[in-house]
Amino acid sequence: MFVIPTLVVTLGCLIYYGLESSQANRWVGGGSRAGLLCGIAAGSIIVFEMLLWPRKALRRLRLIPAKYWMAAHLWFGLASLPLAIAHSGFHLGGWLPATFMVLFVFCILSGIYGLAVQNILPRWMLRNLPGETIYSQIDYVSKQTVEDARRLLLSACGRRVGGPDDADEEREFEAVKAGAIVVGAVRQSGKTRGRVLETRQFASTNTDGPALWNALDEIQPFLLHGHQAKTPVNDRQRASVWFDRLRSACGEESGSIVNILESFCDQRRQFDTQSTVHRWLHAWIPIHIGLSVAVTVLLAAHVWTALKYW
Numbered sequence: 001m002f003v004i005p006t007l008v009v010t011l012g013c014l015i016y017y018g019l020e021s022s023q024a025n026r027w028v029g030g031g032s033r034a035g036l037l038c039g040i041a042a043g044s045i046i047v048f049e050m051l052l053w054p055r056k057a058l059r060r061l062r063l064i065p066a067k068y069w070m071a072a073h074l075w076f077g078l079a080s081l082p083l084a085i086a087h088s089g090f091h092l093g094g095w096l097p098a099t100f101m102v103l104f105v106f107c108i109l110s111g112i113y114g115l116a117v118q119n120i121l122p123r124w125m126l127r128n129l130p131g132e133t134i135y136s137q138i139d140y141v142s143k144q145t146v147e148d149a150r151r152l153l154l155s156a157c158g159r160r161v162g163g164p165d166d167a168d169e170e171r172e173f174e175a176v177k178a179g180a181i182v183v184g185a186v187r188q189s190g191k192t193r194g195r196v197l198e199t200r201q202f203a204s205t206n207t208d209g210p211a212l213w214n215a216l217d218e219i220q221p222f223l224l225h226g227h228q229a230k231t232p233v234n235d236r237q238r239a240s241v242w243f244d245r246l247r248s249a250c251g252e253e254s255g256s257i258v259n260i261l262e263s264f265c266d267q268r269r270q271f272d273t274q275s276t277v278h279r280w281l282h283a284w285i286p287i288h289i290g291l292s293v294a295v296t297v298l299l300a301a302h303v304w305t306a307l308k309y310w
Contacts, residue, residue, distance in 0.1 A: 003075055010083060013038050035086065038084070041083050042080045043303065050296050074111075077108065077111055081104070088101060096298065103294050104295050107292055110288040111288055114285065117280055129274055129277075133274075135278050142268060145223050145268070149216055149223070149261060150216065152257060153209070156257055211246065216261070219231060219265055227272050239262070240262075243261070243265075
């Protein structure tokens with residue numbers, strides 16, 4: 001919607017600037033008619049870009065759909081850079097215009113980076129992180145995963161030998177022993193992968209109980225805190241070897257339980273990756289905002305000094 005009008009206006013200003021520079025046999029500066037036109041256009045765009053803030057404050061009024069406003073923000077912002085360069089006459093000038101131009105370039109680059117990561121990383125996460133959850137809920141889901149694992153072992157292995165003998169755990173043990181339990185893990189069905197909740201009953205594996213309870217003790221710090229905890233399952237390859245050894249140490253009837261524990265660890269690993277990607281997705285925003293504010297302030301100073309000494 002905004003691409004063609006933006007290109008037409010920008011190319012028109014640049015062609016006019018090129019024609020005037022050709023007549024003068026040099027790159028004309030901001031004081032020329034063409035240079036002044038490019039400067040006014042670039043400055044107006046910068047002011048328009050900063051209107052995104054009040055627009056967000058007034059979003060309840062639904063004046064302009066957000067997708068159209070963001071499209072205009074993107075294309076007008078990209079067009080402002082060549083206009084500003086033409087206005088400068090391809091010279092940095094004194095410290096004020098030079099500082100303004102450098103910060104302006106970094107502001108545009110930060111916006112381009114934001115556009116790239118906002119379009120690439122969510123799609124990458126959708127393909128590669130089927131176990132992702134709401135970022136703010138990662139800690140809660142991790143605690144729930146540990147609780148699911150504990151209930152799973154209570155159901156299949158019984159209470160831990162030498163474990164705490166309190167009434168709450170006794171009631172929970174009787175509850176999970178009486179019926180099926182809900183287990184959530186990352187699984188694949190055809191071409192679709194994601195976190196699936198299943199209601200299942202597990203065969204009793206009392207002989208493997210000590211090994212499975214000890215395994216939960218080893219992986220629990222990783223399930224709760226991810227890569228910050230030092231455990232045998234932090235690395236995917238090491239975790240695969242570790243779980244293979246656990247399967248070998250247990251009977252065949254415990255294979256499905258080990259698979260679920262391994263899936264819990266894989267999910268936690270995906271949460272760590274999601275946290276890293278989340279930082280990449282949002283770390284640029286304060287930088288872009290800070291540069292935008294600095295550019296706006298320097299623009300006002302540039303206009304004031306230009307009018308004062310013109």
